[in-house]
Structure formats: C-alpha cells, structure tokens
Amino acid sequence: MSAPARRPGSLLLAAGVVAVEFAAAVTSFVASTLLPVIAGDLGARDRLGLLIAGSTLGLFVALPLASRVLAGLGTRGTLAAGTLAYAGGLAVAATARTAWVFALGQLSTGLASGLLAVFGIGSAIRHLDERLRRRVVAASSAMWILPALAGPAATLGLAHLAGWRWTLLAPVPFVLFGRLLVVRAAGDEPEAPPRPLGRTLLVPLGAAGVVLSEGWWPLAVLGAVVAGAGTMAILPAGTACLRRGTPAALAAMVLFAVGYFGADSLVTVLLTAGYGVSLGQAAIVLSAAPLGWALTSLAVARSPRRFSAAGLALTAAGTAVLAFGGSFGVALAAWAVAGIGVGLAYPGLYVRATTTGPAYSATELATAVITAECVGQLLGRALGGALSSAGGLFAAYGVFAVALAAAALVSRR
Structure with a gap:
C-alpha cells in the first residue's frame, strides 16, 4: 500500500523536511569542526568520547520513547517540547565550563533531535505520496553538499570572530525554520498505541x-x-x-x-x-x-x-x-x-x-x-x-x- 494521496500542504511539508535535513547537515559540520577547539578550551583533549557521546546517546534514548511522547503530547506538543529541549540543550553546551556539563547539553539536543526526526519523518509518511517522498529523499541527500564544501571553513571563520560558544548556536535559525514549515503543514493526528518498552x-x-x-x-x-x-x-x-x-x-x-x-x-x-x-x-x-x-x-x-x-x-x-x-x-x-x-x-x-x-x-x-x-x-x-x-x-x-x-x-x- 502506498503513502496517502497528496494534499494541499504537501509541498510545504516537503520543503520543511528538506530544510530540516539542511539544518542537520549544518549542525553536524559545525559540531565536528569545533570539536578540537571545544576540547582544548574545556581541558578535555583526553575525553573526546565524552564530548561526542551526549548527542549520540540522546538520539538512542529518544527512539524507544518517541511513540509514547507523540501519543501523550500529540504532534504539535512534541514539536514544541523537542524544539525547547534542542535550544535549551544547545544553550547549556554553549555555556559549559566542564566536559560533563557540555555532554549533558548535547544529551538534551540529541534527545530532541531524535523526537523531532520521528515527528518529521512520520508526517512525511502520512502526508506525502510516494512520488513526492522519493524526491524529498533525493533533495535531502543534496542538502549535505553545501555544508560539506563550505561548512568547515565558515565554521572556523565564525569561531575566530565570535568564539566557539556563539558559533555552536549558529544552526538554531535553520532548525527553527525547518520545524516551522513542518508544523504548519502537519496537523495533530491520533497515534497508534506505543509498543511496550521492554x-x-x-x-x-x-x-x-x-x-x-x-x-x-x-x-x-x-x-x-x-x-x-x-x-x-x-x-x-x-x-x-x-x-x-x-x-x-x-x-x-x-x-x-x-x-x-x-x-x-x-x-x-x-x-x-x-x-x-x-x-x-x-x-x-x-x-x-x-x-x-x-x-x-x-x-x-x-x-x-x-x-x-x-x-x-x-x-x-x-x-x-x-x-x-x-x-x-x-x-x-x-x-x-x-x-x-x-x-x-x-x-x-x-x-x-x-x-x-x-x-x-x-x-x-x-x-x-x-x-x-x-x-x-x-x-x-x-x-x-x-x-x-x-x-x-x-x-x-x-x-x-x-x-x-x-x-x-x-x-x-
């Protein structure tokens, strides 16, 4: 059975999903480029695993919980909670003075990213027909080209001008823009009962x-x-x-x-x-x-x-x-x-x-x-x-x- 037929907000939703992927690419290259600088400033050159573990663990914590959060808060409530957790976690990481506080902030951003990813992909599955969905997948892959080519140099230039803490916040406008497009196109819908955690x-x-x-x-x-x-x-x-x-x-x-x-x-x-x-x-x-x-x-x-x-x-x-x-x-x-x-x-x-x-x-x-x-x-x-x-x-x-x-x-x- 194919995805549902296209509805009026489908193009807006498709644009939102692609914009979110661009934001994910920007976030990835900013974080990886700044890692040596952050490690040096926090005195954690021998604790790189801790610095990068937070966002990864947050994502994996979010996956088994996503259906429960969506069922409890609804799609719009999940979007709001995820966006707040993302922005708050990034603020904690950007103001951190120790590696553990930085990792805690990254844990929050990873958790939010996992919830928002389930939200966005779930909306695309519900509302985009197969023809539009495969074009969205292709366009999303292309969203990594510009960040891959210009991201590291731009990140280092901004960090030189404003410092790594402000630079770490640079992806926020891209994330908020993509989520705004998605929430305007997707409405609240009933969720299937979540699976047992176990x-x-x-x-x-x-x-x-x-x-x-x-x-x-x-x-x-x-x-x-x-x-x-x-x-x-x-x-x-x-x-x-x-x-x-x-x-x-x-x-x-x-x-x-x-x-x-x-x-x-x-x-x-x-x-x-x-x-x-x-x-x-x-x-x-x-x-x-x-x-x-x-x-x-x-x-x-x-x-x-x-x-x-x-x-x-x-x-x-x-x-x-x-x-x-x-x-x-x-x-x-x-x-x-x-x-x-x-x-x-x-x-x-x-x-x-x-x-x-x-x-x-x-x-x-x-x-x-x-x-x-x-x-x-x-x-x-x-x-x-x-x-x-x-x-x-x-x-x-x-x-x-x-x-x-x-x-x-x-x-x-």
Missing part, C-alpha cells in the same frame, strides 16, 4: 557501551550486541527473517548502514595508515563518496526503485577494492564509485522502508527507519573499531563489502 531500552544501553568504550573493543562489541538485540524489538515483526516488503527493506537498511557507514568511519585511517597517503589526500577521498551520493540521488529521483540492488552492489564493489590496498588514485575512484552506488540505491530503499500498510503506523515506521540506519551505523563502527584494533584494518573493509553485498540481495525482496 527490550527497546537495550538500544540506548548498548549504545552507551559503544560510544563510551573509548577504544576498549570488548565493551564496544558487547554494547553493539546489546543494541542489536533491542533493535529487533523496535523494528516490525518479520524484519529478522527478511519477510518480503517493508521488513526486508528495513533489514537491507541495517546491512547497508553497517557496511557503508562502517567503511566511511575508517576511511581516513585506512588511507593514512594503510595506503601511506597524507591526511589532506585522505580528506579528498573521504568527501568523494558523499558528493557522489548527493549528485546521483538527484539524477535518479524520478524512478529510484529499479536501482536499489544494482546501486548496493556497486557500493559493495567499491568498498571491496579498498580492502586490497593500492594508490591514492585507486582509493579515490573506488570510494567515489561507492558513493555513486549509494546515490542509486538509497532513495528507493528508503521509500520502500517507509511505505505504510495496515500493519504499520507512520510513527512506527519513522522510528523503525531511523533505528535501522542509526543502529547499523553503530554496529558498523563498533565492528570496524574492533577489527582495526586487532590489526585487521583491511579485513574490516572485506567485511563491510560483504554486508553491502548482502544488503543488495535482501533489497530484492
């Missing part, structure tokens, strides 16, 4: 083990296993056994995230330690895949479904090439091909994973697709960290390629 709380517990492991791989692996177990309680029934339709699409999303984001997290390490190239060259390779992803998504926005399996296979091939070593040119070409493959595959896979039916509510699917992608990233990074710590950096890319090939096979279901 094992879903294993997701934030396992995530805490991964992000706070600080290089101790046994804790990271244990956390990944615990988070994976909790994920099965959030995803629709039949996901683990690859039931045809939405469950199989969500399973493919998990495998894709394990392979691609796991590989992406280690690209600079692989290039500098394994290929022996400079950090500047490694940064060029790192940017090749997201740029290829964004541009290709726009090119296939009209009919993305037919390319999902082929795109994932292409990404698997590009990742496998990296596992055999070589030169800077080979790595650049391979990772660019991997990004093009993601651009071919992701829009169609995402639309399939968020197609409603009588068995799934919009909030359930929104929570499921965010969980599938985020937990897949978590598992991929934990796996890559464990293998690279054991001296298997190139072997890790072989494993990532296998995960992507499996995603290609599963996506055909």
Whole structure:
C-alpha cells in the first residue's frame, strides 16, 4: 500500500523536511569542526568520547520513547517540547565550563533531535505520496553538499570572530525554520498505541557501551550486541527473517548502514595508515563518496526503485577494492564509485522502508527507519573499531563489502 494521496500542504511539508535535513547537515559540520577547539578550551583533549557521546546517546534514548511522547503530547506538543529541549540543550553546551556539563547539553539536543526526526519523518509518511517522498529523499541527500564544501571553513571563520560558544548556536535559525514549515503543514493526528518498552531500552544501553568504550573493543562489541538485540524489538515483526516488503527493506537498511557507514568511519585511517597517503589526500577521498551520493540521488529521483540492488552492489564493489590496498588514485575512484552506488540505491530503499500498510503506523515506521540506519551505523563502527584494533584494518573493509553485498540481495525482496 502506498503513502496517502497528496494534499494541499504537501509541498510545504516537503520543503520543511528538506530544510530540516539542511539544518542537520549544518549542525553536524559545525559540531565536528569545533570539536578540537571545544576540547582544548574545556581541558578535555583526553575525553573526546565524552564530548561526542551526549548527542549520540540522546538520539538512542529518544527512539524507544518517541511513540509514547507523540501519543501523550500529540504532534504539535512534541514539536514544541523537542524544539525547547534542542535550544535549551544547545544553550547549556554553549555555556559549559566542564566536559560533563557540555555532554549533558548535547544529551538534551540529541534527545530532541531524535523526537523531532520521528515527528518529521512520520508526517512525511502520512502526508506525502510516494512520488513526492522519493524526491524529498533525493533533495535531502543534496542538502549535505553545501555544508560539506563550505561548512568547515565558515565554521572556523565564525569561531575566530565570535568564539566557539556563539558559533555552536549558529544552526538554531535553520532548525527553527525547518520545524516551522513542518508544523504548519502537519496537523495533530491520533497515534497508534506505543509498543511496550521492554527490550527497546537495550538500544540506548548498548549504545552507551559503544560510544563510551573509548577504544576498549570488548565493551564496544558487547554494547553493539546489546543494541542489536533491542533493535529487533523496535523494528516490525518479520524484519529478522527478511519477510518480503517493508521488513526486508528495513533489514537491507541495517546491512547497508553497517557496511557503508562502517567503511566511511575508517576511511581516513585506512588511507593514512594503510595506503601511506597524507591526511589532506585522505580528506579528498573521504568527501568523494558523499558528493557522489548527493549528485546521483538527484539524477535518479524520478524512478529510484529499479536501482536499489544494482546501486548496493556497486557500493559493495567499491568498498571491496579498498580492502586490497593500492594508490591514492585507486582509493579515490573506488570510494567515489561507492558513493555513486549509494546515490542509486538509497532513495528507493528508503521509500520502500517507509511505505505504510495496515500493519504499520507512520510513527512506527519513522522510528523503525531511523533505528535501522542509526543502529547499523553503530554496529558498523563498533565492528570496524574492533577489527582495526586487532590489526585487521583491511579485513574490516572485506567485511563491510560483504554486508553491502548482502544488503543488495535482501533489497530484492
């Protein structure tokens, strides 16, 4: 069953979802660029894990609670609460004098971001037809191009002029603008009864083990296993056994995230330690895949479904090439091909994973697709960290390629 037919506010809602993705991109690049500066100012250069853990843990705490918050507050109430929590958490982080206070503020922003993401994606599933939804996915991918190209330099320039604390607040206008567009287009609607918490709380517990492991791989692996177990309680029934339709699409999303984001997290390490190239060259390779992803998504926005399996296979091939070593040119070409493959595959896979039916509510699917992608990233990074710590950096890319090939096979279901 496809998404509902288009209604008058659909274009406004679509613009809001795309604007929110742009805000997420700006936020991501501001935070990552400022991290060394913040660590130095707070005297936390040896506690980077704590500085980045807050937002990640907040997101994973939000996922099992999102349906309950939406059921209790309604969509508009959730939007208001999430926006206040986001702005308040950012204010706490920007005024922090210790690493723990900064992490607490980031925890609030991560929690709010998770709730707002479920809200926005749930609204898109309810109100956008499939044709418009796949174009929104493609446009959202393209929203990362400008921040990726100009974000780091602009952030450093603003930090030089105003300091990192004011610069950390720079994404707020973009976030508020996107949420305003979404709330004007989406109305309050009844929510399906939330699922029992139970094992879903294993997701934030396992995530805490991964992000706070600080290089101790046994804790990271244990956390990944615990988070994976909790994920099965959030995803629709039949996901683990690859039931045809939405469950199989969500399973493919998990495998894709394990392979691609796991590989992406280690690209600079692989290039500098394994290929022996400079950090500047490694940064060029790192940017090749997201740029290829964004541009290709726009090119296939009209009919993305037919390319999902082929795109994932292409990404698997590009990742496998990296596992055999070589030169800077080979790595650049391979990772660019991997990004093009993601651009071919992701829009169609995402639309399939968020197609409603009588068995799934919009909030359930929104929570499921965010969980599938985020937990897949978590598992991929934990796996890559464990293998690279054991001296298997190139072997890790072989494993990532296998995960992507499996995603290609599963996506055909």
